[in-house]
Amino acid sequence: MAKNSYICQFGGEAGYGVMSAGIMVAKAAGRHGLWAFIANEYPSLIKGGLNTCLVRLSDKPLTAYEERLDFLGVLSQPGLEQNYAKLKEGAILLYDADAVKADPARLPTGVQAFPVKLMQSVTGDAAKVMANSAMLGAFCALTGFPVDLIAAVMRDEFTQPQIQARNLALLQEAYEKVSAAGGAAGEFPLPFAENDQAKMLLTGNDAICMGAVKAGCKFAAGYPMTPGSGILTYLADHAAEYGLVFKQSEDEIAAMNMLIGAGFAGVRAIGATSGGGFSLMVEALGFAGQAEVPVVMVEAQRGGPSTGLPTRTAQGDLNFVVSASQGEFPRFVIAPGDIEECFFEAFRVFNLAEQFQVPCILLSDKYLADSAATTPFFDDSGLTVNRGKLADENWLAANQPYARYRQTDDGVSWRAVPGQKGGRHIATSYTHGEDGFYSSGHHEYAGDEPDITAAGLDKLFRKVPAMLAALPAIELHGPEVADITVVGWGSTKGAILEALALAAAEGLTANFLQVRCLSPFPAAAVEAVLGKARRTLLIEGNKTGQLGLMIRANTGYKVDHSYLKYDSRPFVPSVIFARMKEVLP
Amino acid sequence: MANDVNLAYSSTWCPGCGNFGIFNALKKAFADAGLDLEATVLVTGIGCAGKIAQYLNTYRIETLHGRTLPVATGVKLANHRLTVIAEGGDGDGMGIGMGHFIHTARRNLDIAYFIHNNQIYGLTKGQSSPTSDLGAVTKFTPPPLGNVERPINIVQTAISAGATFVARAFTGDIPQLAGLMIEAIRHPGFAVVDILQPCVSFNHLNTYQWYRQRITPVADLPGYDIADREKALSLASLWGDKIPLGVFYQETRPTFADSLPQLAGPPLAARPVDDISIAGLMAEMA
Numbered sequence: 001m002a003k004n005s006y007i008c009q010f011g012g013e014a015g016y017g018v019m020s021a022g023i024m025v026a027k028a029a030g031r032h033g034l035w036a037f038i039a040n041e042y043p044s045l046i047k048g049g050l051n052t053c054l055v056r057l058s059d060k061p062l063t064a065y066e067e068r069l070d071f072l073g074v075l076s077q078p079g080l081e082q083n084y085a086k087l088k089e090g091a092i093l094l095y096d097a098d099a100v101k102a103d104p105a106r107l108p109t110g111v112q113a114f115p116v117k118l119m120q121s122v123t124g125d126a127a128k129v130m131a132n133s134a135m136l137g138a139f140c141a142l143t144g145f146p147v148d149l150i151a152a153v154m155r156d157e158f159t160q161p162q163i164q165a166r167n168l169a170l171l172q173e174a175y176e177k178v179s180a181a182g183g184a185a186g187e188f189p190l191p192f193a194e195n196d197q198a199k200m201l202l203t204g205n206d207a208i209c210m211g212a213v214k215a216g217c218k219f220a221a222g223y224p225m226t227p228g229s230g231i232l233t234y235l236a237d238h239a240a241e242y243g244l245v246f247k248q249s250e251d252e253i254a255a256m257n258m259l260i261g262a263g264f265a266g267v268r269a270i271g272a273t274s275g276g277g278f279s280l281m282v283e284a285l286g287f288a289g290q291a292e293v294p295v296v297m298v299e300a301q302r303g304g305p306s307t308g309l310p311t312r313t314a315q316g317d318l319n320f321v322v323s324a325s326q327g328e329f330p331r332f333v334i335a336p337g338d339i340e341e342c343f344f345e346a347f348r349v350f351n352l353a354e355q356f357q358v359p360c361i362l363l364s365d366k367y368l369a370d371s372a373a374t375t376p377f378f379d380d381s382g383l384t385v386n387r388g389k390l391a392d393e394n395w396l397a398a399n400q401p402y403a404r405y406r407q408t409d410d411g412v413s414w415r416a417v418p419g420q421k422g423g424r425h426i427a428t429s430y431t432h433g434e435d436g437f438y439s440s441g442h443h444e445y446a447g448d449e450p451d452i453t454a455a456g457l458d459k460l461f462r463k464v465p466a467m468l469a470a471l472p473a474i475e476l477h478g479p480e481v482a483d484i485t486v487v488g489w490g491s492t493k494g495a496i497l498e499a500l501a502l503a504a505a506e507g508l509t510a511n512f513l514q515v516r517c518l519s520p521f522p523a524a525a526v527e528a529v530l531g532k533a534r535r536t537l538l539i540e541g542n543k544t545g546q547l548g549l550m551i552r553a554n555t556g557y558k559v560d561h562s563y564l565k566y567d568s569r570p571f572v573p574s575v576i577f578a579r580m581k582e583v584l585p
Numbered sequence: 586m587a588n589d590v591n592l593a594y595s596s597t598w599c600p601g602c603g604n605f606g607i608f609n610a611l612k613k614a615f616a617d618a619g620l621d622l623e624a625t626v627l628v629t630g631i632g633c634a635g636k637i638a639q640y641l642n643t644y645r646i647e648t649l650h651g652r653t654l655p656v657a658t659g660v661k662l663a664n665h666r667l668t669v670i671a672e673g674g675d676g677d678g679m680g681i682g683m684g685h686f687i688h689t690a691r692r693n694l695d696i697a698y699f700i701h702n703n704q705i706y707g708l709t710k711g712q713s714s715p716t717s718d719l720g721a722v723t724k725f726t727p728p729p730l731g732n733v734e735r736p737i738n739i740v741q742t743a744i745s746a747g748a749t750f751v752a753r754a755f756t757g758d759i760p761q762l763a764g765l766m767i768e769a770i771r772h773p774g775f776a777v778v779d780i781l782q783p784c785v786s787f788n789h790l791n792t793y794q795w796y797r798q799r800i801t802p803v804a805d806l807p808g809y810d811i812a813d814r815e816k817a818l819s820l821a822s823l824w825g826d827k828i829p830l831g832v833f834y835q836e837t838r839p840t841f842a843d844s845l846p847q848l849a850g851p852p853l854a855a856r857p858v859d860d861i862s863i864a865g866l867m868a869e870m871a
Contacts, residue, residue, distance in 0.1 A: 031871075200870035210866050216858020219663055238866070243847045243856055245662050250688040254655035257648065261628070261659020264646050265667070266854040269659070287649050377867045385859050417854060418626045418644035418660065418667050424587070426638055428647040429631070437594060437639060438647075 005058040006190055008071035008143070009086075010135065011079025015047045017132035018075070022053030023372070024136060024157060027201050028149035029057050030374035033193030036201065037062035038372040039570065044226070044310035050078040059190050062373060063338060063494030064573050070189075071143055073135045074100055075118060075128070087111050092142050094118075094135065114142060116178055133167040137174030144188035147175045198377045204342040204368040204491075205230035205272075207375075208298055211346025212270050213242050214380055217296070219269040220246045221258040223277060226310050227366040228300040231272035252277035256284035256297065263293040264427055266390070266417030268350050272298040275317045276307065282324045285359050289329030289460070291427045292405070292413070294353035294360075296346075301365040303568050312568035313366035315490055315541030319549070321361055322519040329460050330467060332360040333519035337493030341516075342368065343378050345471075352470055355388035356463050357412055363518065365541065367570040368491035389414045396422035403434040407455065411462030431456055464520045473522035476529055478511030484580055485533035487559060489515045489547050491570070492539050498573035503580055510580060515547060523554040530557045537583055538562040539576060586621040592642050598633060603782030603793075606756030607701055608637055613759065614766035615643075620668060628657040630673030630682065632708045633784075634701035637672055651681030654689040657696050664852040665695070665842045668770060675702040679715040679737045690746035690775050692841040697769040697776045700739055703784040704791050711787035721790055739779040740821040744814060744834050750776035751817070752832045755800050756783070757793055761830070768832065774840050781828070796828070803829035811835050 008025065010018040019040055026036035037056045043049040054069075056062055069087050073094040074080045080093075080100055087093060090110040095102055097115035107113060118134040133154070140147035151168055158164035202210075209231055212220075220239075222232040236246045249255040255271050262269040273281065278299045288295045301317045303309030322333050332352055336345040346362060353360045391414045396402055399414070404425035406413045413434075416423025430438030433452045478500055486496050496512050503510040513529045515522070530536065530551070538548045538559040543566045548559045561583040565571055590612050598604045615622065625643040629635040631650035638645040644667075648656045653671040661669045678686055678700050689696065705723060706712040713723040715737045722731040743751045750772035754762040762780065769776035781800070783793050803809060803820055806829055810816045817834035842848050 198867075198871055200867055202870045206870065210863050213866060214861055214863045216856075216861055218853040218856060218858075219659070221659070240845075240847050241865075242861075243850075243853070245845055245847060245853060247658065247662060247841075249655065250684050253652065254658075254685055254688070257652040257655035258659035258662075260648075261646070261656040261661075262663040262853075263659075264656075265626070265660045265663035267663035268858060269663075283649055284652065287652075291646070377871075378863075380863060387858070417664075419624050419664055419852075419854070421587070421623055424623060424642055424644050426645040426647060428638075429649055430647065 006070050007056045009054040010073045011052040012075030013048050014051050016075050016128050018051050019053045021132040022055045024153045025055050027153045030199050035061045036374045039065040064498045065570050133170040134174040137171040138178045141175045141178035141183040199374045203372045204339050207339045207342035208346040209234040211343040215347045215350035217268045217270050218244045219262040219267045221249050221255040222271045223252045225274045225277040227369040228272035228274050252280035256281035259295045260293050263295045270296045274302045275304050286325030287429045288359040292357040296360045298362045300369040309568050318546040335363045335490035351386040365491050391416045393421050404436050405434045411459045473517035474525045475514045482509040482511040484510045484535045486512045486537050488539040495571040495573045499576035502577040521554045527555040536560045587623045599786050601785040603756040610759045610762035613763040618767045625668040628653050628671045630677035632674040632677050634674035654685040664854040669696045671698045675716040676706045676714045687746045690748040693774045695840045699778050701782050703782045705784045705788040707784045743777040748777045749774035749836050751834045753779040753830050755781045799828040800830050801827050803831040
């Protein structure tokens with residue numbers, strides 16, 4: 001885990017381009033031997049407020065956010081107000097000389113403050129938008145980050161010649177001006193090098209989309225909702241090229257039902273939303289469960305309840321998602337832990353949806369959905385599509401009369417899709433028998449309803465053992481036995497792994513039980529790990545310790561300690577490590 | 586090509602229910618149009634109307650209450666070669682499903698939508714519906730006032746929202762209804778048929794006799810012009826002593842699917858899903 005990391009943060013009002021400044025630094029670093037991790041924070045508005053883009057750089061791969069800043073560049077006063085305390089000793093502070101006033105008394109020891117007229121160097125409406133290029137020039141002059149590397153990225157990012165030229169000029173001008181006035185104390189503290197492998201800079205949302213495309217997803221539907229919308233945007237952008245259709249729906253109810261229609265018709269389909277939109281999809285989720293229609297939904301959590309915190313992270317929807325809908329049916333709820341898992345689990349979940357004919361939910365959150373990291377190209381060579389018991393016409397011809405919901409040992413029946421010869425059937429939201437006819441709706445079934453009802457539910461739940469065996473439902477990171485076992489799920493993975501590395505550096509043994517599959521719940525596997533644990537610390541981004549409650553309900557095991565963070569911001573490795581030390585004797 | 590439409594299951598509609606006429610008209614339409622029932626999908630809602638899916642041998646999906654149209658949309662976009670027919674009641678479509686109705690109309694997908702309009706909630710045993718007439722006494726709108734909310738005019742709403750084929754029919758005239766169903770199915774776009782249908786158990790106002798006294802061919806009315814939207818809206822506003830039946834409005838407009846270059850080829854459902862290269866997607870992130 002990275003010990004040498006350099007953390008810079010860019011801040012300004014929404015619309016000032018601080019995010020693209022951060023992305024350009026990360027890309028430039030990523031193309032020249034370094035690794036980057038970007039965490040954005042932004043309020044739910046179009047103009048004004050405070051957007052920040054934190055870029056953590058290292059010579060080793062990064063998995064998490066840290067908040068002690070080596071460099072802070074701000075174009076507006078709030079960008080500084082909220083961050084005095086985050087500046088490290090000796091950090092560099094760059095601020096717009098007109099828009100920001102720095103209070104020397106509040107600066108930590110040794111912080112070097114540089115007021116520069118960043119916005120004044122541009123005129124007119126473009127000032128705020130292009131001030132980020134001036135900020136990057138000053139950043140390079142002050143930190144020793146090679147300005148030519150930023151310039152190269154700028155040439156790729158700004159394809160419109162006039163805009164490219166203006167931004168490059170602003171970058172260079174600010175770089176020269178600040179260099180002439182004193183500039184860098186020396187070289188940038190991390191070594192640049194030729195890349196020995198191709199790297200991407202992508203978010204969790206991007207990675208999920210790439211997994212979906214790889215899996216042959218051909219249909220997407222959704223209604224905009226942060227932080228899930230990024231997935232829909234990506235798929236809309238790539239729809240024509242990859243032969244898929246994205247349909248913006250009138251609401252999330254429609255979105256989920258469109259996906260069910262597509263799934264019924266034999267097309268791999270995905271949607272994306274957040275908790276509020278998922279709430280509207282719940283009835284249709286149950287429909288997919290009852291009718292055994294494969295469907296994939298991404299639920300990127302944000303703070304709740306209700307409208308909550310549209311642009312901030314949380315892990316508060318776990319209990320809701322695993323139990324959403326009336327009645328009982330098996331579903332997959334899979335929480336990828338990092339960007340790479342977003343890709344591979346997204347690919348896998350399309351197979352699982354068809355193999356088991358169940359609705360599947362990928363549960364991420366704003367932090368994972370929106371944060372970006374330099375990531376090696378995915379090795380997709382071993383990925384193979386498995387459509388499960390999807391019948392073809394030969395199979396149908398040999399297996400007449402066809403019954404869509406035929407009882408089987410594994411609970412999964414052969415699925416025909418419209419247009420096939422010999423496969424006509426009814427898929428239904430009603431409780432039904434093998435032929436799909438519903439229990440109380442027919443005189444023929446009048447006396448059989450209790451049997452049909454119980455047999456139907458037994459059929460659905462016969463799928464569960466194989467579902468649990470179909471993926472690594474848990475993962476134990478670190479030694480099998482340790483002084484402390486951290487327990488968590490989803491986007492906390494990166495921060496927890498880095499905290500484990502900090503522990504190891506101090507001679508403490510720690511391991512991490514990552515629960516990846518939250519439904520069906522891998523009770524036996526979790527119990528086996530926790531049975532050997534000396535001391536457990538639960539880490540979750542919610543108020544009530546929802547995974548802890550699920551573990552207790554399913555295994556009887558009660559975690560020893562909890563670190564629950566529900567303040568709308570992501571976990572920080574160093575703080576996790578401090579909590580680990582607190583609970584050790 | 587499969588045309589064996591009958592199934593062995595008996596219906597649970599009440600004796601005399603208006604759904605029988607719709608059921609028989611739909612079977613006649615399938616036969617007369619020579620539809621391949623293996624390439625036909627019937628998407629139904631929940632309610633007495635939705636039960637029609639249980640009695641006809643096509644591909645069928647019996648969805649949630651009110652959600653026929655989004656499911657039909659998913660089916661149609663997944664496989665635009667299929668004939669997709671959505672059916673549901675007035676509560677299903679004009680109450681809980683109204684948002685979908687408006688948006689499906691403006692999208693103009695090639696779906697035929699048959700609304701079994703009995704102006705009452707039947708399966709839940711007699712509550713007022715969005716199309717109940719003013720003053721209608723129902724379980725939820727007791728005397729003395731009965732229903733005080735203005736009913737939704739399905740034909741007007743469909744034309745206003747952008748449906749490209751809009752008709753009204755009566756379950757008591759099976760040949761005319763079947764003919765309109767065929768026209769709707771063949772129409773390249775969103776085709777709505779408002780089918781007037783008595784509920785013999787719970788709607789004691791809008792009976793077979795009540796309808797028969799009022800129905801009249803729209804084509805016989807002054808100003809009738811199938812291609813004129815304003816005139817169609819005007820004739821659609823008639824609901825009282827005269828209730829016009831027939832095709833009110835028809836236009837040809839590109840469907841949503843027509844706007845997608847990616848649907849110019851084979852249906853999404855027929856495309857390979859194996860070995861898709863994402864090298865380009867990875868490169869653009871580098």
